[in-house]
Amino acid sequence: MTATDVVAEPDLPASDGSWAVETRGLAKRFGSNVAVNGVDLLIPRGCAFGYLGPNGAGKTTLIRVLLGLTRADAGTMSLLGYSVPRHRDKALARVGAIVDEPRFHGHLTGRQNLQLLAAAREPAARGRIDASLDRVEILRRADDRVSKYSMGMRQRLGVAACLIGDPELLILDEPMNGLDPAGMHDMRDMIRSLVAEGRTVVLSSHLLDEVQRTCDAVAIVDRGNIIRQGPISELLAGTSLTLQVDCSDPDRARSLLAGTNLGAAIDVEAGGLAITLPADTTRDVIAEVARVLVTGGIAVYRLQPVQASLESWFLQVTSRLGDPA
Numbered sequence: 001m002t003a004t005d006v007v008a009e010p011d012l013p014a015s016d017g018s019w020a021v022e023t024r025g026l027a028k029r030f031g032s033n034v035a036v037n038g039v040d041l042l043i044p045r046g047c048a049f050g051y052l053g054p055n056g057a058g059k060t061t062l063i064r065v066l067l068g069l070t071r072a073d074a075g076t077m078s079l080l081g082y083s084v085p086r087h088r089d090k091a092l093a094r095v096g097a098i099v100d101e102p103r104f105h106g107h108l109t110g111r112q113n114l115q116l117l118a119a120a121r122e123p124a125a126r127g128r129i130d131a132s133l134d135r136v137e138i139l140r141r142a143d144d145r146v147s148k149y150s151m152g153m154r155q156r157l158g159v160a161a162c163l164i165g166d167p168e169l170l171i172l173d174e175p176m177n178g179l180d181p182a183g184m185h186d187m188r189d190m191i192r193s194l195v196a197e198g199r200t201v202v203l204s205s206h207l208l209d210e211v212q213r214t215c216d217a218v219a220i221v222d223r224g225n226i227i228r229q230g231p232i233s234e235l236l237a238g239t240s241l242t243l244q245v246d247c248s249d250p251d252r253a254r255s256l257l258a259g260t261n262l263g264a265a266i267d268v269e270a271g272g273l274a275i276t277l278p279a280d281t282t283r284d285v286i287a288e289v290a291r292v293l294v295t296g297g298i299a300v301y302r303l304q305p306v307q308a309s310l311e312s313w314f315l316q317v318t319s320r321l322g323d324p325a
């Protein structure tokens, strides 16, 4: 297949370009295996967006379809308002992407690798090489061979390779893969700073926690289907709040609360209680818990509300997380 293959599709209705990525009914099959199944994706500009799902969910395939590296079987898509594949070249001039792992020539230096890539881009790209290397903090190692680079440095070089095109949109496939905790932390900061510059960063990940920490909005994908998408804060609305209570005599504390109309699920834990409350629980309810316990003669050492993480929310909506597809 070549990059110029055209998907048989109607043209998108005139788009105002307000979405960084817009897909409708996008599908990609491998034989009977549906890797991308009727995906409707709306990614706002200027945010970090996580495409989150377990291994085999179809994340890389979606990215490859978006970039025209493989052909969709059905559906329409646009990048930065450009319908693709029809206007793929115009769109990709504004996009930087890393698919799977960034691949470089190991016997060449970081700088030489970027020079090769710049040669295939617009003339201005060459002039951005040093600034891009500096931006990802590997300028100091720019003249070392890439074979000497750690995984973290290769990921950084991958981002630098994106930046030589001064992209509006970066698409990073599993950018945290192979990074140690410090490397993940740096990558997260880098992504946030790219967003602070007004760019849009789309990243795929199977690491729920990383997506929650890094991204403003998310689509959760499982077996090619998007289960939910939206701002992380909205996805969390409607999930539960756990009130952790460290106290004396947890068993008696539990029966005291069971006699109230708090309507909560109460688990006894070592040294206290975990009380599951609706997400919209007010502070007054928490005060009421404290009052019931203290007037009942229970010593309360700590009372802490914990919002359910996206991870526990995800586990609620699909119990198959991490299962092989």
Ligand SMILES: Nc1ncnc2c1ncn2[C@@H]1O[C@H](COP(=O)(O)OP(=O)(O)O)[C@@H](O)[C@H]1O
Binding pocket: 030, 033, 034, 035, 053, 054, 055, 056, 057, 058, 059, 060, 061, 062, 325
């Ligand atoms: N080139 C290919 N040929 C056949 N099957 C593929 C190919 N690429 C991916 N798949 C299958 O498509 C599904 C989605 O894969 P992939 O997009 O790589 O998932 P993810 O990136 O979420 O781990 C998997 O079942 C995978 O085996």
Ligand SMILES: [Mg+2]
Binding pocket: 059, 060, 061, 173, 174
């Ligand atoms: Mg993948």
